[in-house]
Amino acid sequence: MFFDVDITLSRGNRQINATFSSTAGITGLFGPSGVGKTSILDAMAGLIRPTSGHITVAGSKLFDAKTKLNLPPEARSCGYVFQDIRLFPHRNVRENLLFGQKLAPVDRRWMALEEATQFLGIAHLLERRPRTLSGGEAQRVAIGRALLSAPRFLLMDEPLSSLDPARREGIMTVIERIRDELHLPILYVSHDRVELNRLADQIVELPC
Numbered sequence: 276m277f278f279d280v281d282i283t284l285s286r287g288n289r290q291i292n293a294t295f296s297s298t299a300g301i302t303g304l305f306g307p308s309g310v311g312k313t314s315i316l317d318a319m320a321g322l323i324r325p326t327s328g329h330i331t332v333a334g335s336k337l338f339d340a341k342t343k344l345n346l347p348p349e350a351r352s353c354g355y356v357f358q359d360i361r362l363f364p365h366r367n368v369r370e371n372l373l374f375g376q377k378l379a380p381v382d383r384r385w386m387a388l389e390e391a392t393q394f395l396g397i398a399h400l401l402e403r404r405p406r407t408l409s410g411g412e413a414q415r416v417a418i419g420r421a422l423l424s425a426p427r428f429l430l431m432d433e434p435l436s437s438l439d440p441a442r443r444e445g446i447m448t449v450i451e452r453i454r455d456e457l458h459l460p461i462l463y464v465s466h467d468r469v470e471l472n473r474l475a476d477q478i479v480e481l482p483c
């Protein structure tokens with residue numbers, strides 16, 4: 276089992292429940308705006324503490340309310356790709372990528388900078404600042420930063436939403452290659468059913 280999740284979250288005056296288990300390479304989290312998709316990813320990453328339940332990824336418990344286990348984000352080995360990309364604007368592409376790598380202890384790293392840049396087709400961008408990149412290029416760099424942090428799984432929050440259709444296709448292919456060649460389990464959030472039908476091997480529909 277890659278993901279085994281049963282949690283309740285409190286956000287403002289809203290309560291959000293998520294219960295799912297999945298062995299799929301890409302697990303899609305689907306639901307309308309405001310249903311709690313980002314909050315669930317934040318809880319998986321350790322940025323929000325659920326009020327109850329458990330989170331297990333690939334057999335490792337990350338959170339368990341009963342035993343008061345709550346691993347901090349840096350101990351969860353998860354790579355997070357955000358909807359709004361969030362590269363450091365004052366650092367060039369190489370420095371943004373190396374920031375990801377520095378998050379990982381040396382003995383746990385499984386991808387070198389050169390491998391990541393080749394895999395993502397961004398080797399020619401290393402000296403550029405984020406503001407000079409297209410949306411698709413910037414999202415590739417953000418994915419590279421996540422891969423270099425030596426994750427055991429990836430969280431992707433609407434990674435195509437800021438891209439035009441032509442760039443979307445390129446990033447979808449990258450995501451499929453991460454699943455098929457790197458064998459990293461991905462929890463992938465979208466409110467677009469067509470996108471999820473293409474990418475996800477299992478779709479979890481969140482109740483409104």
Ligand SMILES: Nc1ncnc2c1ncn2[C@@H]1O[C@H](COP(=O)(O)OP(=O)(O)OP(=O)(O)O)[C@@H](O)[C@H]1O
Binds near residue numbers: 287306309311312314
């Ligand atoms: N920091 C916060 N304080 C209070 N309420 C919050 C906070 N963050 C999110 N919420 C509320 O929690 C609910 C879930 O928000 P969340 O961003 O997880 O939804 P979402 O499904 O990802 O939405 P979208 O598709 O629009 O990104 C919403 O009602 C939102 O207003």
